[in-house]
Amino acid sequence: MAWFNRKTPEERAVSAALELVQSQPRMQGGGGGSETRWRGASRVLRSMTSWIPHLGSPSRDLNKAERSTLVARSRDAMRNHLLGRAAIVRVRTSVVGTGLICRPQVDYDALGISETEGERLNELLEREWTLYAEDPRECDAEASSTHYQQQAIALMSALTGGDVFVATPDIEREGTLYSTRLQLLETDRICNPNGQPDTDTLTEGVEFDSGTGAPLAIWVCSGYPGEKRLSKALTWERLEVFGSGTGRRRILQVWCDKERPGQKRGAPYLAPVLEPLQKLERYSSAELMAAVISAMFTVFLKKGSDFNQSNLPMSALGNEQPEGAAPDLPPVELGEGAVVDLAPGEEPITANPARPNAQFDPFFMAVAKEIGAALELPVEELLLYYSSSYSAARAAMLQAWRMYNLRRWWLVCDFCQPSYELLVDEAVARGRLRLPGYSDPARRRAYTRAVWIGPARGAIDELKEAKAAQARIDAGLSNETIEAAAMTGETWQQIYRQRKREIEQRRSDQMELPNSKQPQPAQPIEEE
Known part of the structure; x- marks a missing residue:
C-alpha cells in the first residue's frame, strides 16, 4: 500500500512551503503578522493581540442590557451634555423643522385618467390630509400634537432611544371626522412580558416569523418597566403589526438606524460617541470651573517671621493685643487704583492659576471634529460656527444636508407615508373620497403616491x-x-x-x- 501515501510533486512543494513558514519565528513587532495575509486579522501583532471581538447575531451584538444602558446614557447626554443636545436638536430642526408637508401626486397614467382629473384628485386628497394633520384631536391619540409636531417627537425619540413605535388605534371622538389615531410608544414600553428572556421568535418585545423574520406583533407594557407603580400591576398587550382581515399596517416602527439584516431593535444616534462625549464634557466643565476660579482674583498676605511683627493674624489673638502689636486695622480689600498700607511684616502675594488654558480650544475642536465625523455632522454645522471662508462653510452645509435628506427619507418611509395611506383608507371607507378600484393594491398605490417636502436648505x-x-x-x-x-x-x-x-x-x-x-x-x- 505504499502507493497510497505517495504524494505528487505539487503536494510535496506545498508541504515544504508550509514547513518553511511554520519554522520561521513569528513576527512580534510592527512589520506584520506572518500567520495571516491581512494585518487586520493578525493575532500576534502587539497592536492587535488585545483586539479580539466576537461574531454574533444582531440581537446578541445589541443585547437588552447594553441597549438599555446606551438609551439611558443617550438621554442623559441629550439633557445635560452641550454637544450631545446640539447634535440631536440640529438633526430635528433640519430634518423636520416645522413639519414635512404632504403633496399628493396621483399617478394618473397608471389610473388611466387625464392630467386634469389627476390634479383634481390631488386637491381633494390634500384637503382631507390637511383636515386630519393640522388637528391634534384628529391625528393624535393623546389629542395634544399635530402630525407635524408628532414628526419631530418621533424623530427625537428614535434618535435618543434607537427606535420608536407608533400604534394606530381606532378611537371615536365627538366633533372629529376620522377615528384613526396615532399613538407614539417609547422604546422602553416595548419589551417581553414580565421580563421573560428572548426566544427564537421574540426579541425585546418584537414577535416575528421564524422563517422570514417578518414582524408579527409587538408587546406593549402599560407603563415603564423600570418604574414602580403601586396603584396597579403592570400588564402587557399584544398588538398585531398587520391587520388580520385587511393586511393594513397597524404598527409602525420608526428607526434611528437599521444597519444589519434581521435587526429587530435600534441603537441610539449617540451610541458610538458616548465615551468621547462624556470625557469632553468633563474636560470642558473642568476648564470652565478653572476659569471661574481664576476670575476670583485672590491676594495672600504673607506674615513676617517675627512674632512681635504680626506673625499671626489679629483674629487668632482674641481681644488681647501683645505689647508693640500693630493696632486694629480695617479689613484689607482690593479696589480700583487703591493704595493699601499694610501692617509691618505683611507682604502681598498673588496666585496665578494660568487660566484660561490656551490649548483648550484646539483640543476641544479636534475632538469635536471626530465626534461630528461619526455623526455625519461637520463641526461647523454641529457648533453653528462658520468661521472659515464661504466655500468651506457652504461645503460643510451641503455635506450635512446629505445626511439630513437621508434621515428625512427614512422618516417619510417609516412614519409619514404609512400614516397618510391609513388616512386615505379611512376616507375611502367613510365615503369622503370616491376612488374607483381602490381595493386593487396597484391602484391603491397609484392613488396614495405623494411627495413630502420639508423646510428648505x-x-x-x-x-x-x-x-x-x-x-x-x-x-x-x-x-x-x-x-x-x-x-x-x-x-x-x-x-x-x-x-x-x-x-x-x-x-x-x-x-x-x-x-x-x-x-x-x-x-x-x-x-x-
Missing part, C-alpha cells in the same frame, strides 16, 4: 444660489420643480399658481409688474 449667499439654480436649469441638468423645492420648500406648481394669480391681479388693477420685461415684437425676415 437655505443659502449662505442667496444671489449665488439663485444664479447657480438658473444655470443648472438652462443647461438641462435640473428643472424648476427640483430647484423650487430645494430653495423654498414648496412645489413648483404651487408657486406657479400663486405667481399667476398675483400677475393677473396686478394687471387687472393696472399696476406695473415688478422687473417686468415687455416682449419685443418679432422682426419680419426679409427674403433675399
Whole structure:
C-alpha cells in the first residue's frame, strides 16, 4: 500500500512551503503578522493581540442590557451634555423643522385618467390630509400634537432611544371626522412580558416569523418597566403589526438606524460617541470651573517671621493685643487704583492659576471634529460656527444636508407615508373620497403616491444660489420643480399658481409688474 501515501510533486512543494513558514519565528513587532495575509486579522501583532471581538447575531451584538444602558446614557447626554443636545436638536430642526408637508401626486397614467382629473384628485386628497394633520384631536391619540409636531417627537425619540413605535388605534371622538389615531410608544414600553428572556421568535418585545423574520406583533407594557407603580400591576398587550382581515399596517416602527439584516431593535444616534462625549464634557466643565476660579482674583498676605511683627493674624489673638502689636486695622480689600498700607511684616502675594488654558480650544475642536465625523455632522454645522471662508462653510452645509435628506427619507418611509395611506383608507371607507378600484393594491398605490417636502436648505449667499439654480436649469441638468423645492420648500406648481394669480391681479388693477420685461415684437425676415 505504499502507493497510497505517495504524494505528487505539487503536494510535496506545498508541504515544504508550509514547513518553511511554520519554522520561521513569528513576527512580534510592527512589520506584520506572518500567520495571516491581512494585518487586520493578525493575532500576534502587539497592536492587535488585545483586539479580539466576537461574531454574533444582531440581537446578541445589541443585547437588552447594553441597549438599555446606551438609551439611558443617550438621554442623559441629550439633557445635560452641550454637544450631545446640539447634535440631536440640529438633526430635528433640519430634518423636520416645522413639519414635512404632504403633496399628493396621483399617478394618473397608471389610473388611466387625464392630467386634469389627476390634479383634481390631488386637491381633494390634500384637503382631507390637511383636515386630519393640522388637528391634534384628529391625528393624535393623546389629542395634544399635530402630525407635524408628532414628526419631530418621533424623530427625537428614535434618535435618543434607537427606535420608536407608533400604534394606530381606532378611537371615536365627538366633533372629529376620522377615528384613526396615532399613538407614539417609547422604546422602553416595548419589551417581553414580565421580563421573560428572548426566544427564537421574540426579541425585546418584537414577535416575528421564524422563517422570514417578518414582524408579527409587538408587546406593549402599560407603563415603564423600570418604574414602580403601586396603584396597579403592570400588564402587557399584544398588538398585531398587520391587520388580520385587511393586511393594513397597524404598527409602525420608526428607526434611528437599521444597519444589519434581521435587526429587530435600534441603537441610539449617540451610541458610538458616548465615551468621547462624556470625557469632553468633563474636560470642558473642568476648564470652565478653572476659569471661574481664576476670575476670583485672590491676594495672600504673607506674615513676617517675627512674632512681635504680626506673625499671626489679629483674629487668632482674641481681644488681647501683645505689647508693640500693630493696632486694629480695617479689613484689607482690593479696589480700583487703591493704595493699601499694610501692617509691618505683611507682604502681598498673588496666585496665578494660568487660566484660561490656551490649548483648550484646539483640543476641544479636534475632538469635536471626530465626534461630528461619526455623526455625519461637520463641526461647523454641529457648533453653528462658520468661521472659515464661504466655500468651506457652504461645503460643510451641503455635506450635512446629505445626511439630513437621508434621515428625512427614512422618516417619510417609516412614519409619514404609512400614516397618510391609513388616512386615505379611512376616507375611502367613510365615503369622503370616491376612488374607483381602490381595493386593487396597484391602484391603491397609484392613488396614495405623494411627495413630502420639508423646510428648505437655505443659502449662505442667496444671489449665488439663485444664479447657480438658473444655470443648472438652462443647461438641462435640473428643472424648476427640483430647484423650487430645494430653495423654498414648496412645489413648483404651487408657486406657479400663486405667481399667476398675483400677475393677473396686478394687471387687472393696472399696476406695473415688478422687473417686468415687455416682449419685443418679432422682426419680419426679409427674403433675399
